[in-house]
Amino acid sequence: MLHLTPRLEAVADTVEPCECVADIGTDHAYVPIRLLQAGKASRAIAVDIHKQPLENARRSIVRFGLENRIELRLSNGMQNLRAGESQAFVVAGMGGEQIAEMIEATPWLRKTGVQLVLQPMTHCEDVRRALRKNGFSLTSEKTVAEGKRIYLIISAHHSDDVQMPVSPGFDYVGALRPQEVETDRLFLLNTLRRLQVKAEALHGKDETAVYRLEAVIQEVSDVCR
Numbered sequence: 001m002l003h004l005t006p007r008l009e010a011v012a013d014t015v016e017p018c019e020c021v022a023d024i025g026t027d028h029a030y031v032p033i034r035l036l037q038a039g040k041a042s043r044a045i046a047v048d049i050h051k052q053p054l055e056n057a058r059r060s061i062v063r064f065g066l067e068n069r070i071e072l073r074l075s076n077g078m079q080n081l082r083a084g085e086s087q088a089f090v091v092a093g094m095g096g097e098q099i100a101e102m103i104e105a106t107p108w109l110r111k112t113g114v115q116l117v118l119q120p121m122t123h124c125e126d127v128r129r130a131l132r133k134n135g136f137s138l139t140s141e142k143t144v145a146e147g148k149r150i151y152l153i154i155s156a157h158h159s160d161d162v163q164m165p166v167s168p169g170f171d172y173v174g175a176l177r178p179q180e181v182e183t184d185r186l187f188l189l190n191t192l193r194r195l196q197v198k199a200e201a202l203h204g205k206d207e208t209a210v211y212r213l214e215a216v217i218q219e220v221s222d223v224c225r
């Protein structure tokens with residue numbers, strides 16, 4: 001069995017059983033390999049925008065004898081995937097802005113039953129905003145510590161339910177449970193520090209933005225208390 005780091009282990013754990021999983025920005029293809037080994041998916045599509053990562057993926061796939069079950073595909077985001085090919089989509093280890101753009105650029109993703117497993121390295125609020133605006137609800141969120149960092153993993157499903165209006169801090173807090181989970185609390189305290197630095201930098205330059213940020217800061221600090 002392939003050994004995964006805690007971050008990728010948590011990503012793989014979050015994927016629900018499905019026929020085919022697509023891993024966008026796969027690089028070494030560790031996540032699809034693990035999902036097939038664990039019997040969570042029968043097939044996988046390992047996607048990357050660059051040829052060298054796909055070559056890394058090919059080597060790992062051959063090492064584990066999964067050539068007949070994992071397809072390699074060169075694609076920018078989900079552009080070269082087709083609706084219905086996969087039921088679960090993983091995007092891990094990329095910036096939140098980039099993940100948000102992929103969600104926006106792929107209207108066929110907005111289909112009941114599709115699971116998105118997203119692990120943004122930055123700007124998690126952009127990912128939640130894109131999910132919310134495109135009719136996805138947050139099914140679960142978890143944080144995992146690896147080395148000195150804490151990573152966020154979001155699971156989302158499309159839903160036809162009308163989205164409720166959200167509070168100013170929603171996109172920063174999401175479904176995290178800082179009162180119960182210590183890594184959730186530490187993750188949100190980092191978010192809080194980032195927001196405070198941003199608000200300080202904007203003082204005297206854009207008071208409207210500062211006012212908006214202060215409402216977010218208040219909400220994030222309240223949930224961490």
Ligand SMILES: C[S@@+](CC[C@H](N)C(=O)[O-])C[C@H]1O[C@@H](n2cnc3c(N)ncnc32)[C@H](O)[C@@H]1O
Pocket residue numbers: 008024025026027028047048049050053075076077078091092093094
């Ligand atoms: C930092 S690696 C992450 C690898 C793996 N998903 C992980 O979490 O360990 C990012 C990978 O995403 C690929 N990538 C970057 N932008 C992409 C895009 N728009 N579409 C598909 N792949 C992309 C890169 O080539 C690289 O292999």
